[in-house]
Amino acid sequence: MTSPRPYRGRFAPSPTGRLHAGSLAAALASWLDARAMGGTWLLRIEDIDPPRDIPGAGESFIEDLARFGMVPDEPVIWQHDRLEAYAEALDRLAAAGEVYGCACSRTEILAEDARLGLPKGVYPGTCRTGTKGRPVRSMRFRVRPGIVTFTDRRLGAFSQDVEHEVGDFVLRRADGLWAYQLAVVVDDIASGITHIVRGADLVDNTPRQILLTEALGGAVPSYLHIPLVLNREGTKLSKQAGATPVDSTDPMPALEAVFSHLGFPRIGAASPQDFLAAALPLWAERIAR
């Protein structure tokens, strides 16, 4: 989708570990895309999950990215500063009848899925019409029926029947923490994000985020999901699973490696600044808006 609004992109890591090749690829792709389109590039640290977040990891991202030559155009956004905005968004959705309290535990949901023959983890809608006196644990978004489709700039048309493949999804968790889906959408709207460039592991989340964006009256951004960087076992690099961090003190090998992963030739530059200057026209030429 072409957006008439001025290009605003972002890199939005969760500080659950150090920057690894997969997150560096997402940072680089989002940075190059924003620069190639003459846009603004933001950095948002998604630190809303204290049990998983690692103290100091957000600061280390900012420092590491600077060593790779990528500095955000505006002050870094920290999600821990944004909790009121999430509460306000939930209130607005509640006032519009788009959310409801849910009393179900994960075990109960799985048992109900098995009983009804639903795919594992799909919310069966048990509390849609009330919790029948059971205490509310989480708040869920009421998913509208119908297929959600969007056109990814790399993957093309992507459709999901969110109602049947996911079900009504959680916005505020049973432990009181905000769900990633709500925080990411509220912040992308507040920052005026027009283009999202991120890893392909998040493509399944996009239809949910489109539904939420629409419910909150935001403009749906354009999406580009880049190929995942896999480890030798063929699984996605994960900060939590302790993927080897990239060495930001010797930035060139990692920059060249992730650029090659994105399908580009070796640049052979001496510094991150020279590398980025040389990578920019290649990205601009190859990646259509």
Ligand code: GLU
């Ligand atoms: N915080 C998410 C992650 O690190 C990415 C969010 C996004 O790009 O939408 O996986």
